[in-house]
Amino acid sequence: MLTAFRSLEHRNFRLYYAGQSVSLIGTWMQRLAVGWLVYSATHSSVLLGVVMFAGQIPTLLLAPYGGTVADRYSRYRILVFTQVASFIQASLLAGLVLGGYYNTWAVASLSLLLGTINAFDIPARQSLLVELVDNPAYLPNAIALNSTMVNVARLLGPAIAGLLLTYLGAGTCFALNALSFGAVIASLLLMRLVPRPPRAHRPGTWEGLREGWAYLRQAPGLRRQILLMAGIACCVMPYGTLLPVFAREVFHGAAGTFGWLNSMSGLGALAGALYLASRPAGSHQSRHVSYAALAFCLGLLGFALSARLPVALVFSVLSGTGMMLFIAGTNTFVQTHVDDRMRGRVLSYYVMAFQGVQPLGSLLVGWLARQLGAPHTVLLQATAGLLVVLMFWQSKKALAPAPAA
Structure with a gap:
């Protein structure tokens, strides 16, 4: 287990890890509170899907541009800017809700603003990881630890938010999220990063996008993994949109039940992330990623068929483990197989596949739940x-070289 935390030997990564650990708890509190606030006010799975769509669609449209910006300019400065902008967004949301001046469309608009910020934040954040560890051999462990951090927050944030929603309301969740950005901003300001050497040629936006696409066309392994991510993100990951419906309508609970559903999924994801962090460098292979996707889908199948809450929580843990092994494994595969000069642009396509297509799935899932039930x-x-x-496995077999005669 000590080797699982070896990346924390690096000062900059240690600062990043500490600041993000606090901030992400607030982020998950806000994410849970937005879903509960909208569904409690409207009782509409369609409007719930619309708000989730608003928060994620900018990633689909702007992430490639964000990746080009991350390759042209200082990723560190971009991250400082986006964290300050996210603090402002959270403060506005907290002020509107605590003051009683909000409605569903105001929440959707601020979600759209946050999605726009994230379209620049996520490619820069993912690209910066390689600069936070002094030895590139530590990068897979840093990615796995980053996933661990996200899932500790995913475990704690919803549990805290469930209590706050029950006793103090959504506005308190949003206010605490705004305060949590102080930790990550402070950690960024304390870092001492070696500036990247200036590039002889910095491509323009459209030229950079074309270069990123051309690079992926010549890298079939990377391309297939990103396409698998897009398929799972569009079809499967938007199930989280319906968790408020499961909590209230299927299991006849309240905000605490909603928090449990999110936290148990986060517990499984944390277990998966710790497993990845403890593995030796170079042990992440593409077939393990597809097996993780299979486990995610099978766990979700069991969750959908569960009529009782305790059984559903068990399947939430299993699906969460598979989901995190899939996400972190894909991220590690991409980061360790991409040329650093193309890192931001290729990661922007990964982000677009991971988070950009989810809003399309959220809209469809919200509509289907209204027609078929959650x-x-x-x-x-x-x-x-x-x-x-299954299609991914078939495509991989079709591209495999024929055995020698």
Whole structure:
């Protein structure tokens, strides 16, 4: 287990890890509170899908541009700027809700603003990881530890938010999230980074996008992994949009039940991230990523068929483990197989596949839940995910070299 935390030997990564650990708890509190606030006010799975769509669609449209910006300019400065902007967004949301001046469309608009910020934040953040560790051999461990940090927050944030929603309301969650950005901003300001050597040629926006696409066309391994991510992200990952519906309508609970559903999924994801962090460098292979996607879909299949909350929580843990092994494994595969000069642009396509296509799935999932009900919709999602994995395996076999005669 000591080797699982070896990347923390590097001062800059240690600062990043500490600051983000605090900030991400607030981020997960806000994410949970937005979903509960909208569904409690409207009782509409369609409007819930619309708000989730607003928060994620900018990533689909702007992430490639954000990746080009990350390759042209200082990733560190971009990250400082986006964290300050996220603090302002959280403060506005807290002020509107605490003051009683909000409505669903105001929440959707601020979600759209946050999604726009994230379209620049995520490519810069992912690209910066390689600069936070002095030895590139530590990069896979840093990525896995980053996933661990996200999932500790995913475990704690919803649990805290469930209590706050029950006793103090959503506005308190948003206010605490705004305060949590102080930790990550302070950690960034304390870092001492060696400036990247200036590039002889810094491509323009459209030239950079074309270069990134051309690079992916010549890297079939990277391209297939990103396409698998896009398929799972579109078909399966938007199931989280319906968790408020499961909490209230299926399991007849309240905000605490919603928090438990999120936290148990986060517990499984944390276990998966710790497992990845403890593995030796170079042990992440593409076939393990597809097996993780399979486990994610099978866990979600069990969740959709569960009529009792304790059984559903067990399957939430299993699906969360598979989901995190899939996400972190894909990220590690991409980061360790990409040329550093193309890192921001290729990661922007990864981010677009991971988070950019989810809003399309959220809209569809919200509409399907209205027509079929939440359990049948998630059952359909899990089945679609299994078909995506099967198609990935078939494409991999088709591209495999024929055995020598």
